[in-house]
Amino acid sequence: MKNVVLILIAMIAAAAVYLFFIDPASLEKLKGAGKEQPTHTTTDTPRTASKPIPKAPAKPKKNKALTFTAPNDDMAWFVNGEPVPADGLAVKGDHWVVAGYQDGRYSHHSLAVTGDSAPGLSPQPRRSAASTKWEAFQGDGSRRGLVDAKDRTSLEPAWELNLDDRVKASPVVFGDRFYLSSNDHLLSAVDLKQGKLLWQAEGMGSSVSPVANSSHVFMGNDAGLFNGYLIKNGKEKGTTSLESYATALALISEEAFLATTRDNQVVSIKTKKGLFGKLPLRVNWRVDLPELGSANATPVLVDDKAIFVTEKSGLVALDTESGERLWPKSGDAAAKSFTGDGDMSLSFVNKDFFLTPTPAAEDGVIYSAIGKTLVAQKVADGSVVWRKTLDQAPTSSLALGHGLVYFGDAQGRIQARSTVDGAQMFARKVGQGAVFASPALFKDKLLVGNQEGRVLLLHAFTGRELAASDALAGAAVKSSPAVTNDAVVVVNEKGKIVCFK
Helix, strand or coil: CCHHHHHHHHHHHHHHHHHHCHHHHHHHHHHCCCCCCCCCCCCCCCCCCCCCCCCCCCCCCCCCCEECCCCCCCCCEECCCCCCCCEEEEEEEEEEEEEECCEEEEEEEEECCCCCCCCCCCCCHHHHHCEECCEEEECCCCCCCCCCCCCCCCEEEEEEEEECCCCCCCCCEEEEEEECCCCCCCEEEEEECCEEEEEEECCCCCCCCCCCCCCCCEECCHHHCEEEEECCCCCCCEEEECCEEEEEEEECCCCCEEEEEECCCCEEEEECCCCCHHCEEEEEEEECCCCHHCCCCCCCEEEEEEEEECCCCCCCEEECCCEEEEECCCCCHHCCCCCCCCCCCCEECCCCCCCCCEEEEECCEEEECCCCCCCCEECCCCCEEEEEEECCCCCCCCEEECCCCEEEECEEEEEECCCEEECEEEEECCCCCCCCCCEEEEEEEEEECCCCEEEEEECCCCCCCCEEECCCCCCCCCCCCCCCCCEEEEEECCEEEEEEC
């Protein structure tokens, strides 16, 4: 027994000596059993540090849908072109364009989305200041294409008329008739209610939309003349020379007009009542504007300024009374502050005709399409509010209302973008070819024509088709429609006119 005890003592002593001198780390582990201890190494037995196990790459965060709940008011609400139901709308994306609308009142917001909660907003309802008439291209001098007309949910033709003539210009409405220029006949007057051709003024034709006042309608022809015609019968009552053919006309007042010419001039014309039915027309001032180039947008008239799109220098503003250049102060300054992307501000309709998208102005800001750049500038001094690079250059003039800018593009789409920052509300396909006819806007509806000759009625906040008509099929609709409370007038390029109820 004594020998067994001695053997056990010897074995325990040997183990202790081993743990202390040979492997002190094991001794430490025994002392701190159940506790995590740092690893020690000796100089006699160096150990290679263990490599950390690499972590798996972090999975990208999912684009989580957040729920937008409409404010508790009487408006219908839309986010990124989708209607918001009563229980809310699940919306993805890091930027939301939000709009509410009810009976001409709207609230518009462009919101950056961060975090895991839907952005809040404070509705600020306002009322769209729509034009009551369509007496000029895109309605009035602001060129918004926004008119205070009755609501429509269908496109039912009231009458049709064939001029059998090529038409490039857009119709304008004055009173109970509308006027249209064409390739062979300088000017045609048509009864709005019955579609009866009232008279035609012969001439060299024009692709420019006419202008009118209460007694006369005015036209610039391809012979370089500016003429006034009596609205009753189309008899010419006055004429003056523009020295080159007109590329655009604008009505300043009952007795004052503007014309841009192919010689890159801006001409101011004035008139007054003359004796024995004559209509004296005289040039008030004439200004060279070499930056115009081949641009042919209709001038925007706002706050006693005429604002022109130039081919390579963006926008230029002149004083309507004197012709004084307001901004930029010179051509060199315009080139330095050019807001476009360097491309020509022209959309080619076919080999012998092109158009420059006409801007639109509202609340002291003018919105223009220069190449692939959508730009917002202050009317007062031309300073840039924002600019947005687009995926497609606009191919139509602009329409403006309810906090959105509308235009057609080369992919056959109608785009709606926020006036706050140019963010997209929607882009809806409406045709196979580029959209050249400017949209017309009334209530919460948008009227467009495409190259297949279809006329479409769209929802202004979603772009969804509400109604369509093939009454003009067979030729493209390239000129902008005219919309009034009583009628919608659309013409295709072969001179067929359809008036919708």
